Amino acid sequence: MPPHSAEHSPSTRPALNVLLAAPRGFCAGVDRAIQIVELALAKFGSPVYVRHEIVHNRYVVESLKAKGAVFVEELDEIPETDQPVIFSAHGVPKSVPQAAKSRNLFAIDATCPLVFKVHMEASRLHAEGRKILLIGHAGHPEVEGTTGQLPAGAVTLIQTAADAEAFAAEDPSRLAYVTQTTLSVDDTAGIVAVLKRRFPAIVGPHKEDICYATTNRQAAVKAIAGKVGLVIVVGAPNSSNSLRLVEVAERAGCPKAVLIQRAADLPWDAFEGVSAVGVTAGASAPETLVDEVLEALRQRFEVSIEQVTTANERIAFNVPRELREPAA
Structure with missing residues (x-):
């Protein structure tokens, strides 16, 4: 619809069809890791030390910092303490729990199951x-x-x-x-x-190692990539599963895919001549950030949203026992 005036009043904003990929965003392992930090803070107070980013998302890390989590790269940055020390969802080498034990640190492992x-x-x-x-x-x-x-x-x-x-x-x-x-x-x-x-005799895992969430998010992107001119992936530049979603979108026929951390990073020039965009989020990106992107699109376009669902996820993981028992 051609604009009647230079200003985008609601009636003159260009139309934009948004295909929202589902599943997207948090997986069960990320959910559990964040919950572990929040429960540890609630039960033991701050500081709670976390080795490495608990999940690869700046927004999540900053929100946990604000609640009293202290992020370190290595255990030797942690002073002598009785407070919990949490290992990130990505897993750690055996040497890390051993080092924690030798210092009598109270370690809680948030490694994804x-x-x-x-x-x-x-x-x-x-x-x-x-x-x-x-x-x-x-x-x-x-x-x-x-x-x-x-x-x-x-x-x-x-x-x-x-x-x-x-x-x-x-x-x-x-x-x-x-x-x-x-x-x-x-x-x-x-x-x-x-x-x-x-090597015909090579032995593989009993069941595929690539997790259900990675597989499902890639399948959802494939379902929308060929129908849109641009795919927006909300995620972190150091998030492996988010980077893969960009590649999958481009290979599945989308002319352009971009990775952004927040709505402020939206590349508006890439919307030129595009009437349909796909939106998804990596497994460590909270839904709040997707909502923020949709809101930014609504400011500029007359947006219609269609969710494209390729799987329903009902997986949840228990938190470690130390956090299930009430505080003494």
């Missing part, structure tokens, strides 16, 4: 005498946590199909692979296919 499953799997396969290939991204805390479950040199990181082609096995009959939980489903399938072709 699905990441913990990968740790157990890697340990089991290693105990069978197998060389472990970990499909994942170098430097990601989850990869560091999984690698750190086993002795140095027991795990080889495979980041790409090219890495899988180049890997030289000492004993092809004693190989196994596990994966980071937040990878691209399609990329990972490609890497696994190369490994299985080259």
Whole structure:
């Protein structure tokens, strides 16, 4: 509809159709990790120390800081204390709980149960005498946590199909692979296919390591990508699952996909000539930030919203026992 005047009065704002991907946003592991910090603060008061960002989202971290959480990168930044020390949802190398124990720190582990499953799997396969290939991204805390479950040199990181082609096995009959939980489903399938072709005896996890939430969020983006001119992913630049959603959107036929942290980051020039946009959020992004983006769109456009649901999630994880018992 052509504008009747230069001002965007409600009747003259350009129309914009928003396809809202579902599922999006928080997964059960993120939900649980945030709950662990909040329950620890409620039960033990502040400060509650958290090693590494509890989940990869600045808004979440800042809100927990405001409630009394103190974030550190390493345990040696924590003074002698009886207050809780929480490990992030991404999981930690074995050396971290050991260091906490040697200092008698009161540690609470917020590792996502699905990441913990990968740790157990890697340990089991290693105990069978197998060389472990970990499909994942170098430097990601989850990869560091999984690698750190086993002795140095027991795990080889495979980041790409090219890495899988180049890997030289000492004993092809004693190989196994596990994966980071937040990878691209399609990329990972490609890497696994190369490994299985080259090493037919390789053993994989009993059940796929990529978590249900990563898989579901990618499927939801695929369902909308071909119908819109722009996909907006709400998430953090260091969030692996959010970055994957941008890639999945572009590969599934969307001309342009962008990752933003908040509504203030919306790239308005990218809306030029676009009549439909897709909106989703990574597994560590709260729904508040999605609402903020929709509100910003309503300020400029006559917005109609259609939710596109590809799965219903009803998964929830229990919090650790220390936080379930009432305070003495």
